[in-house]
Structures are given as C-alpha cells and as structure tokens.
Amino acid sequence: MRFVMTCLLSAALLFTGATSASAFEYFFSAPGYGGEALDVGDSVAIDMHIDMQEVGLQLLSIGVLFDPVELAYNGQASEDLPPQGPGSSGAAPSYILYMAGKPATVLYPTQYPQWIPWPVPPAGKGQININFSVPSLLNPAQATGTDIYVASMVFDVVAEGDGTALLEACVTCGGNVLRINNVTIPPGTIPVQGSPIVVTVPEPTMAALGVAALLACGYVARRRSRA
Secondary structure (H helix, E strand, O other): OOOOEEEOOOEEEOHHHOOOEEEEEEEOOOOOOOOOOOOOOEEEEEEEEEEOOOOOOOEEEEEEEEEOOOOEOOHHHHHHOOOOOOOOOOOOOOEEEOOOOOOEEEEOOOOOOOOEEEEOOOOOOOOEEEEOOOOOOOOOOOEEEEEEEEEEEEEEEEOOOOOOEEEEOOOOOOEEEEEEEOOOOOHHOOOOOOOOEEEEOOOOOOOHHHHHHHHHHHHHHHHHOOO
C-alpha cells in the first residue's frame, strides 16, 4: 500500500470583541500529492496544522468530511504514522500550546491515540472530528504559535467511483466549536481556505462499462419480448 502524503490546510479567522482581534488559521494543502489517479488499496495521509496568534484558546473542533463510497478512514493506520509531535501516536500530538506556569496551560486531544468518527455526519458523507480542549475552561491556553502540528488522518481508497473524491474541512458540522476567552465564534463566520482537496480515484474500466451496457440491453430485450 502506498501512502500519498496530503496536508490539509485551512482558514483565516479574525476575531473581534472580547477576543480583541484574535488571529487563527487552519492549514490544508497537498504538497506530496499531484492529483495522480490512485488505485483501490492506495491511501491518502492528511496532516493539519494551525496558527494561533492570540492567547485564550479553550476549545477547538473541526470536521473533515469524505465520500464513504470511495474512501474509508483508517484509524489504526493513522495512529501508526510516524509521530510528528509529543507522544507516541502518529494521529495527533499528545498536547499542543503548552505554557509553563502556575498553573501551566495546555490543550489535549479529546480522542487519543486516534480520532473517532462523528456518529451523525451530513447526508452522504463520513465525518472525522479533530478535537482539542483545555482541562478547565477557567484556565485557557496562554501559548501562541504558528504552523503548529495538530492532527493526521489516513484514508484508504476502497472502491471505484466517478473519478474524484473530496476531503473537505467543515467548521459548521456537528460537534464543531471554536472557543477563545469564553467567546464561542459563530461557525458560519469562519472562512476556510484550501478545501476541498480533490483525490483522483479509479473509475470503472471500459470493459466493465461494456459488460454493464450489454446486461442492460439484454434486460430491455427480455422486457420487450414479454410485452
């Protein structure tokens, strides 16, 4: 099985009011994938990074949508990726935005060592949520940073389809939230860049299409002979 390393990159957010113009970004891209056609059995590995340029992050959740006919989330393969941050799982670091102090502040993934599918995705989609939280909402994270590694997910190509399958960031899907300094950001106001990422999946071969056409013609002929 080959891995096509894809990096999901997203959205630029400017927050006003109580968050005093916070800057927050999700980053999605595909540096190792040039759009070449994949075969059934190939995999796409997705990385997510963030910029957090203001203190006060308390909750972070963003959904990743995929076509469940052609793609399947592989949690074990995600966990088995080489770790890119603290901890032993390749699906996520064991913490982000750590700041020493009394008390120290830090965000932890709410699922570990691999992400868990969301049980009620949009119709016709699969959904995996990336979730981080501070241990106490009364103690928001005080660290900032750019290009912070957050998560990885592996998707297997499991079936032929119409030629493309989408991996989409979704800030308005079920379970998603962004909370900074006790302010929950309205999800509809969060712009997303670099999404969807288009994965080229195999289409049925011409021979298979020909067989299907012959079967369809035979069915029509039988119907007419009985009329």
